[in-house]
Every structure is written in structure tokens, then in C-alpha cells.
Amino acid sequence: MARFLLTRLAGVALILLLVCLFTFGVFFVLSPDPAVQICGKNCSPELIERIRTNLGLDEPLLTQFTSFLGGLFAGRTYGVGEGATHCAAPCLGYSFQSSQPVWDMITDRLPVSATVAVGAAVLWLLAGVAGGLIGALKQNTWWDRSAMVVALSGISIPNYVFALVLQYVLVVELEWLPFPAAVEFGEDPARWFQSYLMPWIVLAFAYASVYARLTRANVIDTLSENYVRTARAKGLPRHLVIRRHALRPALTPIATIFGMDFAGLLGGALITETVFGLNGVGKMTADSIAKNDQPVIMGVTLMAAFFVVVGNVVVDLLYTALDPRVRVRTS
């Protein structure tokens, strides 16, 4: 088990290093000169030169990469003498637009994104598993078919289209909900709930659909296993067969995918937050894309990759804890 953990952690470190290298490559090697972009309209060759020296862009690529990595772990100082600024670790650089440290911009907006993500995750897990169970236990009935039709639409409708439809119907036409705004829970719990309800539903719908289909298929599969037949032959009542023998193996894969999906949620949050105008990390990223604010995009990319990689490890550990069969294989 210790060896398994160690190799796994070494793999994670390697992947994170590659992610840094890749991000560095995209933003410093492939993209047009950042110095020109910082400089803006009223620019002179001398000014560009000064920015280049300040940011260390005139040094060899390898040196640039090591100071980039160093900045991430230990912080770095830009420039020398009077105009030097120290960027504390984890240093992701400064926004071209607002000159704020990217790290602070991200952490400022993280609570909004986390609220959207956690609420959506709770919703989709509940709805997805419930829908899938209904489908599997009432297979080929009206219940099953309607659940699966809803799931199919959820998979097929792009989330921004769904967001617009929902907002048009609930806010503009029926006026059941106010326009979403990033209200804090402490200020006004009711308004808070109303604001986040639509983002939760939109973000959750697609995931819930996938989970419902998966749960249904898994439960149907497990119910045809020999040990379930044995349990039934022993005379165990149906609900006990389902609860004790069928649910755990059927839901274990769901738990693992859930970890992955949750870690990779930023992609969906990007669109949801933009459409509903919630000022989270996703909207910040979308705005940065529009303004080509590369340090911010780069910071978010690194952070998202970090979440996914760490999510992967957590899922692996979770899987070993949930499924005894894997434990035997790894030891």
C-alpha cells in the first residue's frame, strides 16, 4: 500500500511538472510577445525593452522556465532596484488588464464558484442516482421511459442554451425568480438561494443525465449477477437484496466518476457563470479570454489542471476504500 501511494504521488508530481511545462510553452513560447501586449497602445521600443528586462523575457527559455517554477513554489521578484516588485508564492504573475496579482484574483472569486459547484454537485448526484434507480427498478415502465427521455435531453442540450431558455422562461416570462446576483448567504438567505438556483440546475442537468443513465445500466447489470440470484433464492425480500447486494457494486463507479467530474467542473462553470453573470472564477476566465489577458488564463489553466490531477488521486484512493476487489489487486 505504501509503495502504491509513493508511485502514485511520483506520477502526480510528474504530471504537474508536465502541466507547468505545457502551460509555459503555450503562453511564453507559442503566443505573441507578452511585452508588446502589456505595453499597449502608447508604446515605444525602449518601454518594450524595459518590460522585457523586468519580466525576464530576454533570458534563455530554460532560465525563464525555472524562474516561472520558482515563482510558483517560492515566489519571485520582478525587476531590480527601485521598481522591483515581489510576488509571493504561489506567484502566477499579474493581470495585463488590472495589474492585480492573478493568485489574489482567483482566490477572491473562488467562494462564488465553490457555491455554484457544490450546490450543483449535490443536486446532480441526488437527481442522477434517483433517476437511474427509478429507471432500473421500474425497467421498461412509463417511469423508466420518462426518466430516460429527460436524461437524453439533458445530455444533448448545450448548457448555455439551457441556461438561456431557463432564464427566459423563469425570469422574463413567468417572473418566478429575480435576475441572479452574487448575494452572500449571510446578507439575505432567500435571495441567495434564488440567485444560485438556476446556475445549480443548469450545471447539474447534464451531469445528472449522465449519472442517471450510468446508474440505470449498472444497477440492471448487478441485478443479473449470480450473487444477487443467490440472495434472492435464499428468500431475501427484494428491497433487502437491492440495498445489501446490488447498490454498493452498482454505485462504486459513480463515486469515482463523481470525483473526476467535480474536479473538472471549471469548464462547465465557465459557461454557466458567464450566462448568469455571477462573478466567479469561470466568468473571470471568460472575460480574460475576451480581453486576451493571458496571465489570468494561464493561472486558471494551472489551477484547473491541479484540481483534476489531485481529483484523480483522491478518486483512486476512494476506489480502493469502496471496492474490496481493487484492494486485493494492488497489494
Added chain:
Amino acid sequence: MTAIPIQPATGPTKGPAEGEEGAPSTAGGAPPPPRPRAWRALARDKGAVLSASYILLIVAMAVFAPLIVKVSGWGPYEFDQTAVDPNLAGVPLGDWGGAGGEHWFGVEPGSGRDIFARIVYGARVSMLIALSATALTTFLGVLFGLLAGYLGGTVDWVISRVMDFLMAFPALIFMIAILSALPAGNRSTLLVVVISVFGWPYLARIVRGQTMSLARREFVEAARASGASSAAIVFREILPNLRSTIIVMTTLAVPGYIGTEAGLSFLGVGVVPPTPSWGQMIASSVSWYSVVPTYFAIPGAFLFLLVLSFTVLGDRLRAVLDPEGVR
């Protein structure tokens, strides 16, 4: 997961434990090649037929776009200022976003461009990108899957690590990063390349597993014993047995790519204006959605139905062909 997850995809799931397994666990090995009976079953399936018809309609629309636009009367880049109200910030005149005999689906608020023409040309862009990305992904996925599964050893190790690496990435974020960092030259080609680079491992992983189990089967051994070269074994013995898997995986991948293209264009890193694309049309409708709901509803409905059709068709194909390993 067949698609790059803007939304969670419909395809096979990516449990980490699955990825590390070598071959599919069932001893049976190869899926049977598609039989005529399978196609007949599909032709009797209402959902499959409807989906296929809609897809064909969109393909026809894409192919004959210039002709269709001649009939409808307005091109995708023509501005019609007479169809919008300059006093109301360019809101289309008439109900339903100005839809009627002149402009079948109404006009864009502000510019007065014909929505029908832009839908038709948008189909061209979306289909072209999605299908090219599918073709490239399939090529890469099958090639690397076969190589890894048949050759094994170091080749397999290297390819598998590259696949693990690509699948561990938040693909959407990375696609955005790459597309926003690169100069906006030929965006369509870039989109295809970027989507394919992140898309092929999902097919390759399954092809690899099936190749490994096929390579151990008697008919492959027989071919080898009778002196067939490695290339002949791979292309004549193994590849035909992978046909069902490839067909199903490919069909299930297309909706993901359509959604990805639309999503990236929606975020402004995809197809560059004025070239119409459905995702981009929806993006520009966001600021008008409460005033002119048809402006987002029409491209939204076309996009939704296209993704739905490919998903249903893929599902039905999978049920009929029943390849192993594609779950």
C-alpha cells in the same frame, strides 16, 4: 468519455481503474462484424430513422448552402437595415424576430442579417469542423490503439502514458488556453487539430484493449503461422474485427465535437466572425435574449436536435451492433 467535456459526455466513462486494465475481461474477444440483420433492425427503429433523417437534412443543408440561400433570397453576410427598427436599438420589426416571407427565421437584431441564411451556413461550419475532427480523431485513435495493443512492450508503455497524460488534463480549459494564446489565423483548422489532440485517447484506449485480446486469438495465430506479415495481420485480421467498435465510438463522438465547437465559439475562441457558427450565433444572442427570444431559440434548437440525433443514433447503433468494451 468520448467528448471533450464541456458537458459530461455520453460515451464510455473514465474510471481510473478501467484505464489501467489491459484487455476487456470477457474471454470472448472480438465482436462479430455488423450483419445485414443489424441494419434492418436499425431501419425499423423509429428513433434511429428520425435521427438519421435529421442528420441527413443538416448535411444536405451544409452541402447545398449556396443554392438554398439563393432560393431564400438573402445571403449570410447581407445587412438588411429595413428589417430592423433603428429607433429601438435595432430590434427586428414584426413578431417572432421579424420572421415571415422575406426572412424565414427573422433577422439578427442590430445588423439585420438573415438568420435562416446564417443557420444554413453555420451548419456548414459546424458539420465540417465536427466531421473533420471525428475523422482525424478516429485515424489517430485507431492507429495508436492498434500500435499499442499489437506491438506491446515499450511502444505500448509510451503510448499509454501519453494517453493517461492527455486524459488527466482539463481538456476544455487547455483548448481555451491554446486557442486564446495562438494568433487567430485559420481558426477552423486549429479547432480540428486541438479537438483531435485531446480526443483520440478515448478511442485508442478501447481499440488497444480489443487488439490485445484479438492478437491472442487462434485465427491471428493461424495467420502468423502461415507466414503473414505484421502489417497484414493488423490490417486484414484485426482491423475488420474492430469495425463495430469504431462505428459506434465514432458516432458517439460526433455530438461531443459538435458541442465542443459550439461551446468554444460561444466563448469566443472558436470560429471568428463574420463566419457564422451556431455556437457563435447563440453567444451574440445573449444580450438580446429577453427582447428577441427567437434569436437564441432557433440556433439553440438546431444545435440541440443535432446533438440529440447523433446521441440517439449512437445509442441505437450500440444496441444493435453490441460491441464489447464500448460502454
